[in-house]
Structures are given as C-alpha cells and as structure tokens.
Amino acid sequence: MRTPREHFRLVVKYTPFHSRTVAANELNLWHRWRDYSVADAYFDVSLEYTALRNTCAVFDISPMTKHRITGPDALAFMNRLVTRDVAKIKPGRVGYAVWCDEQGQVVDDGTIFHLSPGVYRLCSQERQLDWLHTARLGFDVTVVEETEDVAALSLQGPTSCATLCALGLTGIETLTPFGMRTFAFGEAELLVSRTGFTGDLGYELWIDPAHAEALWDALFEAGNLYGIRPLGTHALDIARIEAGYIQAGVDFLPADHAIRADRTRSPFELDLAWLVDFSKPHFTGRRALLAEQSRGSRYRLVRLDVAGNKPATDAYVYDAKRRVVGTVTSAVWSPMSKASIALASVAMPHGAVGTPLWAEIYYQKELKWNRTNVECTVLAGPSYDPPRRKVTPAPMR
Amino acid sequence: MTKRIIIVGAGHNGLVCAAYLARAGREVLVLEANAQVGGAAVTRTFAPGYQVPAVAHLLYGFDPAIERELQLRQHGFTDAKSRVLTVALNPDGAPLVHDGREVVSGLSHAEDRQAFTDFMHKMRRLAALLKRQHGRTPPQLTWASWRDAWPLVRLALQMRLLGRADMRELLRMITMPMHDVLEESFAGDLLKGALAVDAVLGTKLGPRSGNTVLNFLHRYTGASAPRVPVGGMGAVSESLASAARAAGVQIRLGARVAAINIESGRATGVTLASGEVIAASTVVSGADPKTTFERLVGLQYLEAELARRIHHMRCEGTAAKLHVALRALPQFKGVDAALVGERLLIAPSALYVDEAFNPAKYGEYSTDPIVEISIPSIADPTLAPAGHHVLSAIVQYAPAHLNGGWEAQRAAFEARVLAVLERYAPGFGSHIVATELLTPADLETQFGLRGGHWHHGELTLDQYLTLRPVPGLGHYATPVQALYLCGAGCHPGGGVMGRAGRNAARVVLQGGVS
Ligand SMILES: Cc1cc2nc3c(=O)[nH]c(=O)nc-3n(C[C@H](O)[C@H](O)[C@H](O)COP(=O)(O)OP(=O)(O)OC[C@H]3O[C@@H](n4cnc5c(N)ncnc54)[C@H](O)[C@@H]3O)c2cc1C
Numbered sequence: 001m002r003t004p005r006e007h008f009r010l011v012v013k014y015t016p017f018h019s020r021t022v023a024a025n026e027l028n029l030w031h032r033w034r035d036y037s038v039a040d041a042y043f044d045v046s047l048e049y050t051a052l053r054n055t056c057a058v059f060d061i062s063p064m065t066k067h068r069i070t071g072p073d074a075l076a077f078m079n080r081l082v083t084r085d086v087a088k089i090k091p092g093r094v095g096y097a098v099w100c101d102e103q104g105q106v107v108d109d110g111t112i113f114h115l116s117p118g119v120y121r122l123c124s125q126e127r128q129l130d131w132l133h134t135a136r137l138g139f140d141v142t143v144v145e146e147t148e149d150v151a152a153l154s155l156q157g158p159t160s161c162a163t164l165c166a167l168g169l170t171g172i173e174t175l176t177p178f179g180m181r182t183f184a185f186g187e188a189e190l191l192v193s194r195t196g197f198t199g200d201l202g203y204e205l206w207i208d209p210a211h212a213e214a215l216w217d218a219l220f221e222a223g224n225l226y227g228i229r230p231l232g233t234h235a236l237d238i239a240r241i242e243a244g245y246i247q248a249g250v251d252f253l254p255a256d257h258a259i260r261a262d263r264t265r266s267p268f269e270l271d272l273a274w275l276v277d278f279s280k281p282h283f284t285g286r287r288a289l290l291a292e293q294s295r296g297s298r299y300r301l302v303r304l305d306v307a308g309n310k311p312a313t314d315a316y317v318y319d320a321k322r323r324v325v326g327t328v329t330s331a332v333w334s335p336m337s338k339a340s341i342a343l344a345s346v347a348m349p350h351g352a353v354g355t356p357l358w359a360e361i362y363y364q365k366e367l368k369w370n371r372t373n374v375e376c377t378v379l380a381g382p383s384y385d386p387p388r389r390k391v392t393p394a395p396m397r
Numbered sequence: 398m399t400k401r402i403i404i405v406g407a408g409h410n411g412l413v414c415a416a417y418l419a420r421a422g423r424e425v426l427v428l429e430a431n432a433q434v435g436g437a438a439v440t441r442t443f444a445p446g447y448q449v450p451a452v453a454h455l456l457y458g459f460d461p462a463i464e465r466e467l468q469l470r471q472h473g474f475t476d477a478k479s480r481v482l483t484v485a486l487n488p489d490g491a492p493l494v495h496d497g498r499e500v501v502s503g504l505s506h507a508e509d510r511q512a513f514t515d516f517m518h519k520m521r522r523l524a525a526l527l528k529r530q531h532g533r534t535p536p537q538l539t540w541a542s543w544r545d546a547w548p549l550v551r552l553a554l555q556m557r558l559l560g561r562a563d564m565r566e567l568l569r570m571i572t573m574p575m576h577d578v579l580e581e582s583f584a585g586d587l588l589k590g591a592l593a594v595d596a597v598l599g600t601k602l603g604p605r606s607g608n609t610v611l612n613f614l615h616r617y618t619g620a621s622a623p624r625v626p627v628g629g630m631g632a633v634s635e636s637l638a639s640a641a642r643a644a645g646v647q648i649r650l651g652a653r654v655a656a657i658n659i660e661s662g663r664a665t666g667v668t669l670a671s672g673e674v675i676a677a678s679t680v681v682s683g684a685d686p687k688t689t690f691e692r693l694v695g696l697q698y699l700e701a702e703l704a705r706r707i708h709h710m711r712c713e714g715t716a717a718k719l720h721v722a723l724r725a726l727p728q729f730k731g732v733d734a735a736l737v738g739e740r741l742l743i744a745p746s747a748l749y750v751d752e753a754f755n756p757a758k759y760g761e762y763s764t765d766p767i768v769e770i771s772i773p774s775i776a777d778p779t780l781a782p783a784g785h786h787v788l789s790a791i792v793q794y795a796p797a798h799l800n801g802g803w804e805a806q807r808a809a810f811e812a813r814v815l816a817v818l819e820r821y822a823p824g825f826g827s828h829i830v831a832t833e834l835l836t837p838a839d840l841e842t843q844f845g846l847r848g849g850h851w852h853h854g855e856l857t858l859d860q861y862l863t864l865r866p867v868p869g870l871g872h873y874a875t876p877v878q879a880l881y882l883c884g885a886g887c888h889p890g891g892g893v894m895g896r897a898g899r900n901a902a903r904v905v906l907q908g909g910v911s
Contacts, residue, residue, distance in 0.1 A: 073697075076697060080701070101700075101701075102700035102702045102703060102876075131701070134701050134702065134705045135701040135704075137696045137704045137705060137708050138691070138695055138696025138697040138699075138704055139696075139697055281659075281660065281662055282659075282662060282697065282698050284700045284701040285700070286662065287662065287700070
C-alpha cells in the first residue's frame with residue numbers, strides 16, 4: 001500500500017536520509033538530482049575523496065530512478081529493451097546495460113538487478129516510466145516505478161567490506177562483484193549489492209525507507225574506526241571520471257531528449273560495444289546498430305591523459321592539423337593518477353589508442369583568461385582500476 | 398530454401414498483389430481465413446436466395462490500369478450499371494439528383510447549379526494531384542541520395558504545376574472541415590447534406606472535423622460517379638482471383654493465419670490456426686496493420702517506438718451494414734421509379750450529418766444516422782428471387798466500441814434504422830423478408846477488419862502518404878525483413894481500388910526495405 005502522495009505540494013523532494021545528510025552537511029551545499037535535494041559536498045571535497053580512496057565513504061543514491069519489472073514476459077521484455085543478453089544475468093546478479101531507441105541511439109544506461117527469478121529492478125539516471133510503458137506493449141509484464149519505495153546508500157572504498165562486517169553482515173566478503181545478497185537488519189530486510197560508480201571496492205545498500213535513518217546511524221557507528229565519511233557529488237564525480245564511467249546528460253545526451261539527430265550517441269560511440277549482443281534476435285535499435293557496424297560509427301569515446309595539471313573542462317579537441325575533431329565531456333585532475341584526465345567524444349577516425357590529440361584549455365588566473373593547447377594521449381582503459389575492485393573475498397583493510 | 402511468397406488474406410488488394418507477383422514469375426500462395434475470396438469486396442448470401450455485397454457495395458476508384466493489365470474483363474468482370482447517380486432523399490418533397498459533375502434535378506437554390514459544377518470541377522482537379530501519387534510508393538522524408546529525394550521533389554513540382562490558384566486552394570482546403578467549405582460554396586441543404594456524406598463516409602469524423610475535405614478528395618480520386626458490377630462487389634474479387642489463378646497463384650480458403658513466423662528479424666513463413674506451418678521466403682500481409690503487427694507478428698518483434706505508433710494508430714470504424722431482403726421494390730417519397738436503383742442518401746442537411754456524428758464521439762450510435770442505400774438487384778436480378786430485391790445500406794454512425802457493447806443494443810439500433818427507412822419509404826416494413834445487420838464489431842469478427850474500419854485505419858493527414866499507416870511503414874516494406882504490407886492500411890488507403898496491392902507487388906519485386 002502506498003501512502004497518499006503529497007510530493008506535488010513540494011518544490012523539492014528530500015531523500016529518506018535527509019535528516020542525517022542535513023546534520024552531516026557542514027558546508028550546507030546542496031543541488032538537485034532529479035527532484036531531490038542532495039549534497040554537493042559535506043565538509044571538504046578533497047577530504048571526502050581521500051576517504052573514498054583510502055578508507056570508505058557513503059553516498060546517498062536514493063534519488064536514482066528505480067523500476068520493478070515483473071510478470072511472465074519479464075525476461076523477454078528486458079531483452080527487447082536493452083542491448084545485452086539479460087538471460088546471462090542470473091538471479092542474485094546485477095548487470096550494467098544500455099538501452100537504445102530505434103535509431104540505435106542510447107536512451108540511458110543503468111543497472112539491472114535480477115532480484116529473484118523473473119523479477120528485475122532497473123536503476124537509471126533518467127526518468128524512464130514513459131519509455132518503459134512504450135517498450136511494454138506486446139508483453140505480459142508489470143512495470144512499477146519504485147524510486148520512492150526504496151532508500152539506498154552507496155558505501156565505497158577499501159574499508160567498505162570491513163565496515164559491513166562490523167555492521168554484522170557476516171560473510172559479506174564472499175560476495176563477488178555484481179553479486180547481491182540480503183541480510184536481516186532489525187525488522188527490515190537489507191539488500192546489499194557489490195556495485196558502485198567509483199571503480200573501487202564498494203557496495204550499495206537497499207532498504208525500506210522507514211529504516212533508512214537507522215541504517216545510516218548503524219553504518220556510521222560500524223564504520224567509525226574504519227574512517228567512514230559522507231561523500232558529496234563533487235568528490236564522487238572525480239572518482240567516476242577516474243573510473244572512466246559515463247554519465248547521462250554529461251557524456252551523452254539521452255536520445256529521447258535530443259532534437260538534433262547528430263547530438264546522440266550509439267553504444268559503439270560510447271565504447272560500450274561489449275554491451276551489444278547481436279546474437280539476440282530482437283531488441284530496439286538492433287537494425288540500426290547492425291547498419292552502423294557495417295557502415296562505421298560517427299564518433300568515438302576516448303579516455304585522455306591530458307598534459308599539464310589543468311582540467312580540460314569543456315575543451316575543444318584538435319587533431320595534429322589543428323582541426324577540431326571533438327569536445328571534452330568530463331574532465332578532472334585525478335589525485336590517484338596524478339594527472340589531468342578527461343573523457344571526450346571525437347569524430348571517427350580520430351582517437352585511436354596511442355594517437356595524439358590536443359586539447360584547448362581556457363583557464364583563469366586572477367580574473368585574467370589564458371589559453372593553452374596541450375597534448376593528450378588516448379588511454380587504453382580507465383585511469384584508475386585497483387585490483388581490490390574485483391577480488392573475492394574482498395579485502396578487509 | 399523455399400522461394401514461395403505467402404500473401405495473408407485474399408482481400409482484393411491481396412489478390413492484386415498476388416496476381417502481379419505471379420505474373421513476374423514468382424511462386425505465390427494466398428491464405429484466406431474466410432471461405433470466400435474478396436475480404437470486404439465480397440458478395441454473399443445473407444438469407445436463402447438473397448445475395449448482397451456484404452461490405453463495400455459501390456465501385457468508385459478501381460484502378461483502370463489493373464483492370465487492363467490483369468485483363469479482368471476476360472475473367473468475368475462487367476458493369477451491371479455504370480455512372481450511378483446520387484439521389485439525396487428529401488423527407489418533404491422531391492430529392493436532389495446529381496451525377497458527380499452536374500445537378501440533374503431537385504435544386505432548391507438556382508445559384509447552386511453553377512456553383513456545384515464549378516466546385517466539382519475544382520475538386521476533381523485537386524483530387525487528380527492526390528491520384529497521381531496513388532500508383533507510386535510515397536516519397537521518403539529523409540533520403541540518402543538524390544535519387545531517393547526525387548519522389549518528394551516531383552510531388553512538389555506537381556503541386557506547383559497545378560497553377561498558383563489551385564495550389565493555394567489545395568493547401569488552404571486540405572485540412573479544412575467540409576462543413577466550412579460547404580457553407581462558403583452552397584445554399585441548399587440537401588446538396589450540402591449529400592456532399593457532407595462524401596466527406597465523412599468510412600471515417601470517425603463529422604463534417605465539422607478537420608481532414609474531411611481530404612476524405613472527400615480521396616473519394617473523388619476515383620470516377621466522379623460510382624458503378625456496380627454484375628454479381629455485386631464480389632465479382633471484382635472473383636475476377637481478380639481468376640486472373641491470379643491463371644497466372645499460377647494458389648489460393649487456399651479457410652486457412653486462417655495465426656502467426657507470421659519471425660526468426661532473427663526475418664519473416665520465415667506462417668503458422669495457420671490449424672497448427673500447420675508453411676515456410677516462405679517472403680510474407681506479404683493484406684490484413685490491416687494492427688491485425689498484422691499486434692496479432693500475427695507480435696509487437697515484441699518490433700522496435701519499441703514503432704510498436705507504440707501502431708498501438709496508437711486510429712482505427713475505429715463507424716459504418717455498419719444493413720441488408721434487407723424485400724418481396725417488392727420499396728417506394729421512396731418523391732423518388733421516380735427510374736431512380737430507385739441509384740445511390741440513395743439519407744442526409745437531408747450538413748447539420749443532420751453533424752448531429753448524427755455527435756453521439757459517436759461519446760461511444761453511442763446515431764438515432765438518426767446517415768444512410769447510403771443501393772438496391773443492386775434492380776440492375777442485377779441474379780441477386781434475388783424473381784420479383785424480389787435486396788437492399789444494401791451503409792449506416793453511419795455506429796461506432797465499433799459502443800458503450801455497453803453491441804450485443805445488447807443491436808436490435809434497438811436495427812429497429813431505429815428501419816424506422817428511418819420507413820420514414821423515407823412508407824410501407825417499407827411490410828416488404829421485409831429478412832434482414833442482416835453487420836456492426837463494425839461484426840465486420841471485425843467476420844472479415845478481420847480491425848475496428849471494422851473502411852480504410853484499415855483512419856484516413857487523415859497524419860496517417861496519409863508517407864505517414865500511412867504509421868511513420869516507418871510508409872513504403873510497404875517493414876522493419877521485419879521479408880515482411881511487407883499490401884492492404885488498405887497502406888498508401889493510398891481504402892476503397893476497392895487495388896492500388897495498394899499493385900504498389901506493394903512492385904516493392905516486393907524490387908526487394909524494398911523499410
Ligand atoms: C461498411 C463498409 C462499407 C464500405 N463500402 C465501400 C464502398 O461502397 N466502396 C468502396 O470502394 N469501398 C468501400 N469500403 C471500403 C472497402 O471495402 C475496403 O477498403 C477494401 O475492401 C479493403 O480491401 P483490402 O484488400 O485492402 O482488405 P480486406 O478486404 O479487408 O482484405 C483483407 C483480407 O485478409 C483476410 N485476413 C485477415 N486476417 C487474416 C488472417 N489472420 N489469416 C488469413 N486471412 C486473413 C480477411 O479475411 C480479408 O479477406 C467499405 C468498407 C466498410 C467497412
């Protein structure tokens with residue numbers, strides 16, 4: 001049973017952890033994620049980031065759009081929706097996926113949780129109810145948005161496993177990456193998945209909103225000796241760029257938001273070819289993607305190591321002949337790799353691994369604008385990918 | 398691997414398509430659910446000894462090229478009556494009679510005489526432009542090469558060649574409601590009522606709805622006056638079937654297709670309701686687009702957005718058929734005996750038509766419907782026992798999705814229509830031997846027409862030309878490889894014309910893709 005919805009009276013929504021995030025937000029810095037008010041930073045972006053990479057940090061992911069998909073055709077529906085083979089995501093497993101429109105352009109990316117046989121949760125950055133209702137025609141499935149019905153925290157960093165052990169989640173270290181398991185938490189059921197958006201060892205915790213505050217409190221108590229800190233969006237953003245993860249609305253424009261046809265990207269153009277499974281006979285975008293495969297893609301997503309120490313935010317990307325071949329979509333100074341790094345979208349055939357590109361960076365010094373043209377190296381993979389992310393049993397330190 | 402082409406449905410378009418494919422040397426198998434060929438162009442017995450054209454009853458726009466190329470005359474196709482007049486019945490006096498070009502008699506306002514001649518002349522010119530598109534695959538809206546752009550360029554050129562005045566008229570009128578055009582053109586109510594019928598028949602639109610001028614023009618892309626074949630509408634289909642068989646087509650009746658089989662995005666054949674699987678290299682569906690994709694293919698095999706467009710395609714029929722077996726010819730008030738065999742209309746004014754439409758908007762039937770009557774047994778006595786007659790009437794508005802359903806209300810509706818007929822032909826009731834009412838719901842179950850719709854999908858600008866039946870399916874080919882459409886749901890639309898079938902055959906032969 002749902003409680004009567006009063007949210008429309010509010011200009012802004014608060015997550016189930018709001019009382020705790022307010023208390024923790026020493027800087028009182030907030031922004032909107034969808035309709036929710038979430039913290040940019042709690043006390044110091046650098047220190048939050050340092051906690052994430054050296055101890056552990058907690059990010060409130062409750063605003064993430066969540067849908068539950070059930071019914072006899074749930075698997076068939078999921079398989080027609082996304083480009084990868086969902087049959088390979090067994091119950092108790094999670095998979096990353098993208099879904100496309102009929103032109104083969106990415107609508108959004110997200111994670112599929114195979115909660116129990118034939119029951120899926122789809123988590124995404126963007127609202128998807130309309131798209132899912134379109135995709136539902138012809139299938140015997142029920143699609144219910146459950147964004148507000150599930151509270152969620154992301155606990156990431158080297159001591160995240162130890163913290164969960166201290167919380168009493170016995171055996172959590174044996175959970176493999178992209179696995180999930182449920183635990184009792186007081187009266188409630190706590191679902192833990194070994195997933196995240198930081199490229200590090202980490203977990204996501206899913207619980208009934210009524211128990212959200214209790215979970216936060218217990219987690220911080222358990223993590224006290226493991227250096228647990230709250231994590232705001234700014235620090236998270238550094239981590240996700242280091243990990244090379246793309247973000248809807250930043251690194252690609254969701255296809256259903258685009259007016260101009262050349263603004264969208266296909267999975268191939270986002271370096272997600274590994275998510276496209278043509279052995280699957282039917283999925284939305286298949287025809288267009290097959291055609292793209294034979295014709296060639298228009299763009300390529302590249303991970304760049306940018307010379308110098310200035311973040312190449314919004315920079316134009318040039319080839320050796322000083323022609324503009326693309327733009328940077330995300331850029332940051334990476335504390336882990338001690339380098340300025342970026343994600344960029346460049347026109348084919350530019351951007352092959354190892355080839356040079358140049359970024360035109362504008363920066364200010366005491367209100368004076370300067371411009372520099374720096375060489376970039378196209379990297380073969382993410383800037384930061386520690387072994388602990390994949391190791392099972394998960395390290396306790 | 399088989400080279401067989403399967404055509405789903407022996408509607409007249411399916412038969413035309415089959416005949417052309419076979420004449421081009423292809424192996425063609427037509428699978429028809431019903432026991433007769435023809436789909437909605439069919440003559441059948443509705444009471445012992447009495448036959449009627451069970452759905453369509455007047456032939457307007459049958460493509461003369463098909464008649465010629467398939468040599469239909471040699472396959473038994475002849476007119477029982479050509480140039481059928483339109484007789485607008487008058488509840489209080491003499492009817493108005495026109496032949497599609499001029500008013501023959503019964504004018505209430507002298508100034509309407511010239512106005513009618515001019516109006517019909519203009520409408521024929523505008524209709525001719527639409528007609529020129531009929532024999533072609535609609536233009537592409539995006540194109541990869543200039544060759545693909547040519548049809549669109551040609552359409553633009555032809556519009557320009559209409560001359561400045563006509564082009565302006567076409568652009569002005571094409572989206573207009575017929576009612577407004579009638580008000581600016583004519584004075585007499587009977588005349589306006591009759592023309593309003595031509596603008597709404599077969600649609601879920603009233604004379605004050607947009608797109609009714611388009612529907613009017615669509616009707617007049619055919620001859621200015623309809624005709625009636627010997628043996629009724631079914632004879633057209635029988636002659637097509639005969640021509641198709643002569644070309645080598647195999648037609649199986651009573652073979653209902655339960656599914657079009659798809660493997661890896663390609664049509665591989667069909668499964669019949671009996672469970673029999675028949676392989677094919679190509680499947681062409683003459684069933685309407687909703688039936689084809691929602692029931693036979695399954696929306697799950699389409700891209701999500703295309704599935705949505707098909708799901709939302711407007712396809713609710715509002716035309717019912719009433720068939721009456723009569724022991725004597727009825728006498729219509731003020732109508733000369735010589736005119737009873739023409740096309741009789743009950744629609745005494747445009748307002749009457751508009752008021753008839755109102756209930757349909759809310760899922761109710763008209764208590765005073767518009768009625769188009771044909772008594773084909775006058776020209777073709779083979780249809781009824783000697784001295785007896787059959788009356789075929791299209792009765793509108795009777796929406797497919799009637800509030801409360803048709804079963805509980807069909808008797809009341811039929812009684813209502815008979816009362817209206819009685820009003821125009823006193824004593825009508827005493828001649829009745831038998832009746833048959835086919836609501837749009839019956840047309841759906843008996844003829845497989847989704848929603849009982851005349852055109853297999855509303856004929857409005859948003860579902861017209863390249864956008865017909867929906868964007869992405871405008872060229873007979875579909876995103877499912879080796880699956881094509883050939884029925885009235887495609888360009889250029891419904892009516893017994895055969896053009897969709899002929900165009901589709903050409904695309905299939907060229908191996909067109911969507
Ligand atoms: C009430 C009414 C009155 C009309 N009056 C006129 C008129 O006077 N003049 C005029 O020109 N037009 C008229 N029309 C329109 C005209 O009848 C149609 O537009 C035209 O007949 C459509 O032809 P078609 O071949 O495209 O499709 P259809 O005739 O509908 O043929 C489709 C065929 O497919 C078959 N089929 C469907 N599903 C399956 C399946 N699963 N397996 C096997 N077979 C299947 C059907 O049985 C049918 O034979 C009228 C329409 C209606 C509804």
